[in-house]
Amino acid sequence: MALTYTTLAAIKAxxxxxxxQQYVTDSQDQPTxxxxxxxxxxxxxxxxxxxxxARRYSVPVVVGSYPETAELLEGVCTRWAVYNTLATxxxxxxxxxxxxxxxxxxxxxxxDGKIDLPGVPIGEDPEANPEDAADWGVDDGDTIEEDGYRxxxxxxxxxx
Numbered sequence: 001m002a003l004t005y006t007t008l009a010a011i012k013a014x015x016x017x018x019x020x021q022q023y024v025t026d027s028q029d030q031p032t033x034x035x036x037x038x039x040x041x042x043x044x045x046x047x048x049x050x051x052x053x054a055r056r057y058s059v060p061v062v063v064g065s066y067p068e069t070a071e072l073l074e075g076v077c078t079r080w081a082v083y084n085t086l087a088t089x090x091x092x093x094x095x096x097x098x099x100x101x102x103x104x105x106x107x108x109x110x111x112d113g114k115i116d117l118p119g120v121p122i123g124e125d126p127e128a129n130p131e132d133a134a135d136w137g138v139d140d141g142d143t144i145e146e147d148g149y150r151x152x153x154x155x156x157x158x159x160x
Contacts, residue, residue, distance in 0.1 A: 003042045004060050005049065005070075005077035011038045014078045015085065018096055037085060045080035049073065052107035056122050068118035076103045 015038070050059040063070035083100045086092050092100075109115035116122070 003039065003046065003077075005046050005063060005073040006042055006081065007074075008035060008038055008042070010074060010078045011042050011081045011085075015082045018082060018093075037088070038081060041084035041088075042077065042081040044084055045077045048080065049077055049107060052111040053117070055111045056113060057117060057120055058123070061117065061120055066117070066119045069120050072117070076106065079103055 012035075046060065053059050053061060061069060061073065063073060079096075079099050080103060083092065083096055086096060106115065110117060
């Protein structure tokens with residue numbers, strides 16, 4: 001699955017700027033976050049965002065055609081990916097929770113028609129490719145593994 005609203009580098013940079021390194025995202029207590037988990041959480045964030053946007057817009061939004069919207073969606077998606085990453089391992093710091101709540105309020109405003117995405121046509125977008133919509137969710141074939149080790153397990157996550 002491709003990240004369309006953000007990048008792995010953006011998620012990692014946001015994570016590093018918002019969270020102390022004690023909140024690593026892999027289950028093996030390595031000192032650096034795990035790219036596979038960042039990527040899957042970014043993909044999940046995109047799916048959630050598209051759920052809000054789909055009430056009024058073709059999804060996924062073709063961000064290359066709408067630079068102002070691209071910047072907005074990158075920020076929301078990147079923060080949401082960091083939020084998702086932390087939600088699997090620890091208590092969410094208050095500042096990150098507040099940002100997440102603001103992002104949801106913003107997306108709800110878009111969904112309800114109170115806010116418009118800059119430049120994006122409401123309804124069917126002639127730039128959109130419906131086949132790309134398959135990439136905004138997680139399908140049954142996805143696993144999060146690194147070197148044969150399954151990362152999201154009850155034992156690996158401290159016994160949920």
